[in-house]
Amino acid sequence: MKNGSALLNDSACAIVDGMVRDAERLRIAVSTGPLGERLVDAGAAVLGSIEAGLHMARATMGGLGEVMPVIDGASTRWPFQLEVRSSQPVLACLGSQYAGWNLSEDKYFAMGSGPVRLLARVEPLFSTLTYHETAASSVVVLETGAPPPEKVVEKVAGATGLAPDRLTFVYAPTQSLAGTVQIVARVLEVALHKARDLDFPLEDIVDGIAAAPLPAPHPDFITAMGRTNDAIIYGGLAQFYVTGPASAARELAEKLPSRASRDYGLPFAEIFAKFKGDFYAIDPLLFSPAEVIVTALETGETFRSGGRDAEMLEKSLA
Known part of the structure; x- marks a missing residue:
């Protein structure tokens, strides 16, 4: 992707403009701050x-x-899944989708995601991700x-150089239908983020596709958060197509699944409670x-690791 254009920002604005036009049908509300x-x-x-969550x-x-929603015929309990794919996975997921911008202020807590992050470039990630836009x-x-x-709006405006009336804030809590969808739709993004943590060369990841079951929302925040995380941790499936040596592809496949973590094996809500609510x-x-x-595209070899855990999904999503 060439630097300097407003490809991601313009595309996101067009998607949200469509949401605004269809606000009544999507059961969303539009206002001016x-x-x-x-x-x-x-x-x-x-x-x-x-x-609305799909658009988000x-x-x-x-x-x-x-x-898009798809049906997993092999699953009788949780047959509806979200499938996510991108031919520019690093830019789409890490450069834009990742909720990496801390926009908390006083008692207001929120992490910002979307292509606005490409304009602000305030996160350490952008020291290695060199693509940038103006919009x-x-x-x-x-x-x-x-x-x-207002302080958060001013923070975003100051970091991006855009006037507040050029900014759109789309929001939904974890407990909502749209919130549940947009969080589970990060199944490809979390795989990319872990690949980066494992020091796999991001430029070698050239295509990606992933899916995870779509859980029911829950009015309790901790339960809702647990369900959306567990859908990925215990039910997510991701495939990367990579360049470079097959040995590196094999090592990535072995290290990437969630069961390689020391904290694997409990519903996320219980893990969260175990650490007294300290997410970090x-x-x-x-x-x-x-x-x-x-x-590995250069050799045609495919490496697999991990496995979806129906028992853990039943504990968390039921």
Whole structure:
């Protein structure tokens, strides 16, 4: 991808403009904030919808990924899954979709995702991810149940150089239909993030596809968070197509699945309680799909590791 264009930001804005046009059908609410920012509530004070969550997920990927519901005929208990794929997986998932921008302020907690991160470039990740954009407007996606306060809007505006009225904030809590969808749709992103933590050369990951079961939302935040994480940790499947030596592809396949983590083996809600709610005390290597397939394009070899855990899914998603 060439630097300088506004490809991801323009694509995300177009996706969100479509959401705004279809707001009634998607059961979302659109308003204008005190600084002129556009606010799209996809599941906080409104019911929202699965389709709204699909649009959110596509927007977070800057239009460089497909997200769609599919049926897994082999699963009788959790047959509906989300499938995510991208021919630009590193840029779509790490450069845009990853919720890596801390936008917390006082008692308001939120991590920002979406192509706005390519404009702000305030995260350490962008010291290695060299792609950048300039854009006339942008989209911020927040996993939260409240619109951003003025200080957060000002922070985003200051970091991006965009006036507040050129920013759209789309938000939905974990407990909502849309929130559940957009979180599970990160199954490919968490695999890429772990590959980076394992020091696999990101430029060698040239294509990717992943899927995870779509759990039911739950009104309790901890339960809802547990379900969305467990859908990936115990039910996620990801395949990477990589260049470079087959030995590196084999090693990535062996190390990438979630069961390689020291914290594997309990529902996520129980792991969260075990660490007294300290998310950052949990082994970061836990956050990856249950099963991984890596294909070495130069030799045609495919390596597999891990496996989906129906028993753990039953404990968490039932």
